[in-house]
Amino acid sequence: MNSTPKEGVVNSTSDWGRVEYTSVRELRGPLAVIDQVSGVGWDEFVQFTLGSGEQRHGLVLEVDRGTAVVQVLQDTAGMDPARIRTLFTGSPLRIPVGPSWLGRVCNGRGEPLDGGPPVFGAGTSAVGGNPINPVRRVPPADPVLTGVSAVDALTTLVRGQKLPVFSAAGLPHLELAAQIAAQSTAGGEPFCVVFAAMGVTHADANFVRDALEERSAAGELVLFLNTADDPVIERILTPRIALTVAEELAFTGGRHVLVVMTDMTSYAEALREVSAARGEIPARRAYPGYLYSDLASLYERCGRIEGLPGSVTVLPLLTMPAGDITHPVPDLTGYITEGQIVLSREVHAKGVYPPVDALSSLSRLMRKGAGPGRTRDDHLDVAAQLLAALARARQIRELADLVGHSALSPTDRRYLDFDEAFYHGLVDQRRDELRTLEQTLERSWQVLLTLPRSQLAMLPGDLLDAHGAAEGG
Amino acid sequence: MRNPTPAGTGAALEPVRAQLLRIAKADADALLAAADQDAAATFAAAEAQAAAILDEARRQGEADAETARDAAGVRTRRAARARELAARKDCWEELGRQVVARVQALRSARSYPQLHDRLTAYVREVLGPDVHITEAPGGGVIGEVRGRRLDCGLTAFARRALERTGTEAEGLWSP
Numbered sequence: 001m002n003s004t005p006k007e008g009v010v011n012s013t014s015d016w017g018r019v020e021y022t023s024v025r026e027l028r029g030p031l032a033v034i035d036q037v038s039g040v041g042w043d044e045f046v047q048f049t050l051g052s053g054e055q056r057h058g059l060v061l062e063v064d065r066g067t068a069v070v071q072v073l074q075d076t077a078g079m080d081p082a083r084i085r086t087l088f089t090g091s092p093l094r095i096p097v098g099p100s101w102l103g104r105v106c107n108g109r110g111e112p113l114d115g116g117p118p119v120f121g122a123g124t125s126a127v128g129g130n131p132i133n134p135v136r137r138v139p140p141a142d143p144v145l146t147g148v149s150a151v152d153a154l155t156t157l158v159r160g161q162k163l164p165v166f167s168a169a170g171l172p173h174l175e176l177a178a179q180i181a182a183q184s185t186a187g188g189e190p191f192c193v194v195f196a197a198m199g200v201t202h203a204d205a206n207f208v209r210d211a212l213e214e215r216s217a218a219g220e221l222v223l224f225l226n227t228a229d230d231p232v233i234e235r236i237l238t239p240r241i242a243l244t245v246a247e248e249l250a251f252t253g254g255r256h257v258l259v260v261m262t263d264m265t266s267y268a269e270a271l272r273e274v275s276a277a278r279g280e281i282p283a284r285r286a287y288p289g290y291l292y293s294d295l296a297s298l299y300e301r302c303g304r305i306e307g308l309p310g311s312v313t314v315l316p317l318l319t320m321p322a323g324d325i326t327h328p329v330p331d332l333t334g335y336i337t338e339g340q341i342v343l344s345r346e347v348h349a350k351g352v353y354p355p356v357d358a359l360s361s362l363s364r365l366m367r368k369g370a371g372p373g374r375t376r377d378d379h380l381d382v383a384a385q386l387l388a389a390l391a392r393a394r395q396i397r398e399l400a401d402l403v404g405h406s407a408l409s410p411t412d413r414r415y416l417d418f419d420e421a422f423y424h425g426l427v428d429q430r431r432d433e434l435r436t437l438e439q440t441l442e443r444s445w446q447v448l449l450t451l452p453r454s455q456l457a458m459l460p461g462d463l464l465d466a467h468g469a470a471e472g473g
Numbered sequence: 474m475r476n477p478t479p480a481g482t483g484a485a486l487e488p489v490r491a492q493l494l495r496i497a498k499a500d501a502d503a504l505l506a507a508a509d510q511d512a513a514a515t516f517a518a519a520e521a522q523a524a525a526i527l528d529e530a531r532r533q534g535e536a537d538a539e540t541a542r543d544a545a546g547v548r549t550r551r552a553a554r555a556r557e558l559a560a561r562k563d564c565w566e567e568l569g570r571q572v573v574a575r576v577q578a579l580r581s582a583r584s585y586p587q588l589h590d591r592l593t594a595y596v597r598e599v600l601g602p603d604v605h606i607t608e609a610p611g612g613g614v615i616g617e618v619r620g621r622r623l624d625c626g627l628t629a630f631a632r633r634a635l636e637r638t639g640t641e642a643e644g645l646w647s648p
Contacts, residue, residue, distance in 0.1 A: 016595065017629055023620030036620045085622060098640060103554075116558030117565035120640045213547045217554060 020049070020085040025067075027076040030231065031277060032058065034086050037068045043128075045093040046070050051083030057109065059233060060088070061278050071233045071277065073109060092128050095241055096121025097248035102192060103219040105209065108226030108238035110245075125248060127240040129301050138304040140338075143369040144191075144258055144313055147183035147434035148176070150356040150427045153444050154383050155341050158369030159186065159256050159311040160304040164264070164333050167343040168323040174204055175431055176343070176354045177262050177317050178211035181221070183434045186256040190310075192220045192249055194259045196242035198235045199228050199266025222249075228266075235270035243301045243312070250310035257310065259302070262317035268295070268329045284328045292332045299336045339364040352428045359390055375437055378463055382444045385458040386422065389451060393419035414451055421447045564645040569635055573611070576631035580612040589614065592625040599623055 023035045032048070046058040056079070062069040070086070072079070095110050098121035105114040112118065140160030145152055157163055167173035181193045193215060197208055205225045215221040222245055226238045239261050246257040261267070268287060275288035283289035302314040316337075320330050323345070334340060344357035363369075371380040393415040400408055400416070408416075426443045429435060435443075445467050448456060453469040579585055589612075596616035597604055600623055604616040609626025616623045 017624050017633065019599065020622045020624065021620055022617070022622055096639070100640060100643065112558075114558050115555050115562060117562045117642070120638065120642050122640050210547060213551060217550050 018087055018090070020087045022085055024081040024084045024086065027072075027079055027081055029277075030071050030075050030233070031061070032070045032072055032076060032079075032081075032084070032086070034068045034070060036066055037063070037088065038066065039090075040068045040088050043092045045089045045091065047087040047089065048072065048079070049085040049087070050078075051080055059093070059237075061274070071274065073231050073234050073237075075231055092126050093237065093241075094124040094126050095119075095244060096123070097125045097245060097252075098122050099249065099253055101222045101245045101249070103216055103221065105216065105223045105225065108196075108198065108224055108230055108234040108241070110224070110241045113225060121248075125244050127237060127244045129240065129244055129247065129297075131297075131300065132303055132305055136306045138306050139368060140304065140311070140313075140365050141368050141374075142187070143375055144184050144186055144256065145375075145437055146180045147185075147436070148180060148354060149429055149435050149440040149443060150354055150358065150361075151180070151341060152375075152435070152437055153379075153426065153440050154356075154358050154386065155339060155361045155363035156366045156370040156375065156379075156383075157184075157258075157313060157315070157363065158365040159313055160302060161339075161363070161365045161369070162299045162302045162314040162316070162337045163339050163341065163363055164330075164337045165315065165317045165341045165343065166325065166330050166333075167317060167319050168345065169319055169321075171343045171345065171348055171355060172353060172431075173317050173319065173343055174200070174207065174262060175211075177260050177315070178208050179354075179431055180315065181258065181260050182212055182215050184258050190253075190255040192222070192255050192257055194222045194224070194242045194246040194249070194257060196224045196226075196238050196259065196261045197263075198226045198238050198261070199230075199263055199270070200225070201228050222246075232270035232273045235267055236274060239264075239267060239298050243298065243314075246312050247301065250312045251305055251308045254309035256313070258313045258315060260315045260317070261298070264295070264316045264318040264333065265321065265329050287328050291328060292335065295329075295332055296336045299333070339366075347423065347427070350423060352423045353431060354427070354429075356427060358387065358422075358427070359394065376441055378459075379437075379441060381459050381463070382441060382448065385448060385456060386426075386444060388458055389415065389418055389448070389455070390422060392455075393422075411452065411455065414455070418447065418450045421450045561646045565642060568642070568645060569632075572635055573628055573631045576627045576634075577611040579627060585612070596623050596625050 021034050021037055023037075025033045025035045027033075040060060040063050042060055042063060044060040046060060048056040048058060050056065056072055056074045058070040058072045060068055061071050068088075096119055100120050104112060104116065104119055106119070107113050110119065138160070140158040142159050143152075144157045144159055146157060151157060155163070165173055165176065177195075181195050184193065185191055193212075195208065195212060197205060200208070205227050208225070209216075209223065212221055212223060216223060222242070224238050224242050226235050242259055242261065246259045249255050250257040268291060271291065271294060272282075272287050276282070276286070280288050283291070288294070299314055299316065302312045304311040316333065318329055318333060321327050325331070325334075325342075339362040340360075341363075342357045342360040343355050344360070345355070347357055348355035366383070367380065369375075370383070371377070396408065396412045396415045397419065399412070405413075426440070426447045448459070449467060449469055453464055453471050456464060456469060459469075579588065582588075592614050593606055596606060596614055600616045600618045600621060604618045606614050606616050609615050609624065609628065611626055611628035613626035613628075613630065615626055
């Protein structure tokens with residue numbers, strides 16, 4: 001190209017500055033169309049300098065024969081096409097990485113909201129991430145203890161696992177997410193939390209900040225807040241930035257990192273909006289056809305790597321629109337993740353917090369994180385017996401609806417008592433209450449002992465003796 | 474009209490009267506004792522209830538106090554942290570100002586004309602011979618041609634160098 005003899009060279013060395021384009025053809029909604037560009041690629045990060053000196057950012061959505069379509073992160077309101085300078089940075093978004101993120105509160109683009117300087121790092125990483133070589137993956141093992149009985153006892157979270165929480169509008173999933181983020185530990189090993197809130201209201205964002213203040217002050221938390229009124233494309237970056245920060249803290253810093261991402265349904269809706277702006281062919285419920293692989297590109301960034309310390313555990317929260325578990329977002333999430341924690345309206349109506357539907361919840365990797373040498377020898381047996389008894393109690397409740405309570409046998413009535421005791425004695429806890437695993441398992445035993453010994457066949461006799469299980473029934 | 478009782482009847486009924494009186498007295502005693510017991514039980518229950526209410530109130534008060542103390546602690550910690558972060562930001566901005574000022578001071582250096590010529594030649598090389606070159610406000614040059622622009626101003630150089638700063642910037646506030 002005669003007119004730009006050294007552009008390629010210049011744009012590869014940022015010391016000399018990069019060529020800026022002033023050829024903005026038009027601005028439409030969140031999109032800017034720039035003509036006469038060369039060497040620009042998809043997903044490249046863009047910096048806009050306005051006439052006032054204000055800086056905005058964007059991502060390249062489309063490039064065709066010298067014309068680039070860029071989605072402006074902060075929207076195009078107030079931008080004058082004749083006075084915009086556009087700088088293509090030559091690569092997808094990169095962010096500084098390192099422990100400087102700990103204790104910081106940032107927006108969805110990683111810019112400080114806490115009044116501090118920018119976050120510095122010894123190096124930078126592309127937010128798109130590098131997939132872990134499958135051969136170098138180490139299976140998840142050992143628990144992350146959340147201090148929440150319903151999770152620790154029955155759906156133990158395992159380091160390196162991805163375990164989503166399925167909720168519905170109006171249920172206290174944000175409270176649960178904040179409680180887990182505030183209380184979780186990894187058995188005394190270095191631990192921290194990266195909390196990515198996407199599409200939350202300002203009130204919810206404040207709630208999360210307050211709830212996690214202590215952890216933040218202890219330098220064990222990175223908080224990303226993308227509020228509902230922030231641009232949608234920023235929402236697509238937020239989980240990627242969070243995971244990039246988490247990977248560095250885990251695999252270089254040697255920490256066990258819990259990444260809480262809420263609300264993934266807001267994320268998927270943002271993806272749908274951007275996909276529509278790109279003119280892509282919509283698939284189920286107008287979500288893009290690549291929703292599955294896009295969600296997988298986030299969830300699959302968790303794990304442990306051979307020869308490296310630390311782990312990344314992912315806890316995504318998603319609200320099921322109209323409580324529909326077959327909606328594309330929970331449906332596709334369920335294909336990728338290793339189990340789920342389901343919150344239910346029925347349990348919520350009983351006044352139980354957290355309203356976990358124990359029979360619909362499952363941690364597929366629980367056996368790798370609980371039991372002898374990991375939590376307590378009797379943990380898996382107790383969990384299995386609790387679930388078996390709950391299933392029986394549900395059958396009996398259905399039977400009682402048909403034949404009436406008075407027609408039930410005394411043992412059946414004990415199962416109904418067990419059901420009550422399970423929700424009010426074990427699951428229900430205060431929103432600021434941290435229960436140790438010992439406390440959780442002792443409560444589990446107390447709940448189980450509402451049943452006669454003959455009904456506790458999944459528990460070894462010596463344990464029943466030790467806990468004074470009574471005969472009869 | 475009552476018939477007069479035969480003589481001696483009064484004496485004959487004396488034991489009956491006495492017995493009736495004893496029974497009545499015993500009944501009255503039993504009722505009194507029951508009433509006493511009832512009163513004692515009611516009193517004890519009331520006392521227990523009062524104690525429970527007091528305990529609950531005390532517990533509630535302690536919980537409220539703890540919540541208030543925690544909230545105050547959170548506020549204080551957040552305020553302290555905000556001040557610390559604001560001070561760090563001031564340091565960073567001051568560093569930025571000084572770096573820009575020092576780079577702009579190159580304008581008065583003896584070698585500046587050569588530097589200016591090199592920058593001009595570079596801009597011309599990159600954007601072609603038709604480029605329109607102007608002086609950058611803080612020294613250096615800016616080239617513009619048909620929708621493209623290259624900022625080789627000294628301020629821009631300083632800003633770019635600052636953007637590349639890594640963790641060494643944290644030396645400003647950490648020991």
